[in-house]
Amino acid sequence: xxxxxxxxxxxxxxxxxxxxxxxxxxxxxxxxxxxxxxxxxxxxxxxxxxxxxxxxxxxxxxxxxxxxxxxxxxxxxxxxxxxxxxxxxxxxxxxxxxxxxxxxxxxxxxxxxxxxxxxxxxxxxxxxxxxxxxxxxxxxxxxxxxxxxxxxxxxxxxxxxxxxxxxxxxxxxxxxxxxxxxxxxxxxxxxxxxxxxxxxxxxxxxxxxxxxxxxxxxxxxxxxxxxxxxxxxxxxxxxxxxxxxxxxxxxxxxxxxxxxxxxxxxxxxxxxxxxxxxxxxxxxxxxxxxxxxxxxxxxxxxxxxxxxxxxxxxxxxxxxxxxxxxxxxxxxxxxxxxxxxxxxxxxxxxxxx
Numbered sequence: 001x002x003x004x005x006x007x008x009x010x011x012x013x014x015x016x017x018x019x020x021x022x023x024x025x026x027x028x029x030x031x032x033x034x035x036x037x038x039x040x041x042x043x044x045x046x047x048x049x050x051x052x053x054x055x056x057x058x059x060x061x062x063x064x065x066x067x068x069x070x071x072x073x074x075x076x077x078x079x080x081x082x083x084x085x086x087x088x089x090x091x092x093x094x095x096x097x098x099x100x101x102x103x104x105x106x107x108x109x110x111x112x113x114x115x116x117x118x119x120x121x122x123x124x125x126x127x128x129x130x131x132x133x134x135x136x137x138x139x140x141x142x143x144x145x146x147x148x149x150x151x152x153x154x155x156x157x158x159x160x161x162x163x164x165x166x167x168x169x170x171x172x173x174x175x176x177x178x179x180x181x182x183x184x185x186x187x188x189x190x191x192x193x194x195x196x197x198x199x200x201x202x203x204x205x206x207x208x209x210x211x212x213x214x215x216x217x218x219x220x221x222x223x224x225x226x227x228x229x230x231x232x233x234x235x236x237x238x239x240x241x242x243x244x245x246x247x248x249x250x251x252x253x254x255x256x257x258x259x260x261x262x263x264x265x266x267x268x269x270x271x272x273x274x275x276x277x278x279x280x281x282x283x284x285x286x287x288x289x290x291x292x293x294x295x296x297x298x299x300x301x302x303x304x305x306x307x308x309x310x311x312x313x314x315x316x317x318x319x320x321x322x323x324x325x326x327x328x329x330x331x332x333x334x335x336x337x338x339x340x341x342x343x344x345x346x347x348x349x350x351x352x353x
Contacts, residue, residue, distance in 0.1 A: 046272055050230045050263030050281060052333045054254030056227060062249045064218045064287060065090060066241045067220070068232055072250065076232050080223045080253060087234075087250050091219035101209035108202040127182055133178040141165070141172035149290070169292040209308050227253040230335050244251045254335065260328045263341040264320035273298055273343055281339040293327035 067089040074086050077274040151157035233253040234240060241248050261281050265273050275298055280290040299322040325341055333339070 002008075002276035004125070024037040039234055039332040044345050046265060046269045046343040048263045048265050048320070048323075048341050048343075049259040049267075050339050052259055052261055052335055052337045052339060054227070054230070054256050054335060055258040055260055055326070056225065056253075058157060058224075058230065058252050058335075059224065059227070060249035060252050061086060061240070061249060063087075063221055063240050064242055065089060065215075066092075066239075067219070068239050069236055070238050072232065072234060074229045074232065074251060075207040076229050078174070078229045080227060080229060082223055082225050083224045085220050086223055086229075087221040089219040089221070091216060094216040094219055097212040098209070101205070102211040104205045105202070105209050108198070108205040112195075112198040112202050115194050126237060128181070130182065131176070131179040134179040135174070138169070138176040141169040200253070204227070221250055223253060225253070225255065227255045229253050256335070258329065259331050259333055261298070261325045261327065261339060261341055263323050263325060263343075265298075265323045267302055267319040267321065267345075270302070270321040272345060273321070273323055276344070277343050278341040281325065281341050282325070283333070283337055283339045285337065286333075291327050291331045291333065291339075293325045293331070295323060298323040299323060312337060
């Protein structure tokens with residue numbers, strides 16, 4: 001072995017010895033730290049991953065009717081009020097149904113009023129005039145018949161002539177009776193059954209109008225609450241569907257005035273978490289900042305993880321208890337941001353660095 005090889009071996013041995021010395025020194029310093037301090041820090045907190053959401057949770061707003069969007073009137077980040085029209089479907093056919101139903105209601109209303117009010121004054125006067133006319137004709141026919149009766153008795157008029165005037169009187173009398181009945185019908189009050197039928201007909205028309213209006217109203221997609229548009233899923237001209245199996249939201253809104261974090265508490269820690277406990281969250285996007293809050297809800301049933309950290313060592317087969325932490329007013333974090341949640345146990349004061 002030459003001299004150069006001996007030098008290289010000696011150098012490597014020196015470096016290895018120095019590294020072992022440094023490692024031993026650090027291990028000695030770490031072992032000098034009291035074990036009780038580490039235990040206090042661990043036992044004073046329950047930690048878990050979480051995701052930021054609005055206090056209202058995410059409200060996905062879709063359409064009760066399938067169709068094409070005429071307009072979507074909001075953009076992401078817009079503040080909306082309860083009842084505000086967020087989007088409108090193509091609705092010309094529904095609007096036409098409303099107009100037709102309104103016309104039907106007006107027609108049925110006029111029919112009812114006519115039944116209730118009876119005939120107009122002009123119709124009553126015309127019917128009375130007809131009665132008087134037919135009465136005059138009848139009296140004239142009777143007079144002629146009586147005269148022919150006398151002439152027949154005197155042997156001046158023939159039986160055939162007498163019978164002809166008797167027939168004329170009979171026709172005139174029948175026409176008079178018909179005119180009297182017509183006048184009585186026009187002048188009399190409406191029958192109760194006629195009034196009931198007209199009112200029922202009007203009620204049916206009104207119900208059909210309300211149905212048409214309800215269908216038209218469903219083409220106007222309104223906000224159910226005050227909030228902020230978090231996501232816009234569709235644009236003008238796109239089609240939307242109403243499906244109970246495949247949701248098709250148009251927009252997602254939420255109330256951002258108060259933020260909450262939905263966190264996964266490991267099943268080994270569920271006995272330590274209570275409503276009202278103080279908590280804080282941290283996020284990689286906001287280094288060296290803590291956002292404080294408190295626990296407002298603790299789940300009742302264990303389930304699979306909701307939030308993944310994407311860490312290679314993360315276990316996904318453990319059970320968790322879903323817990324909600326409400327952040328203090330004024331906290332500003334993006335919706336859906338993944339954070340780390342630290343729930344403080346009662347009486348704890350030692351926090352991690």
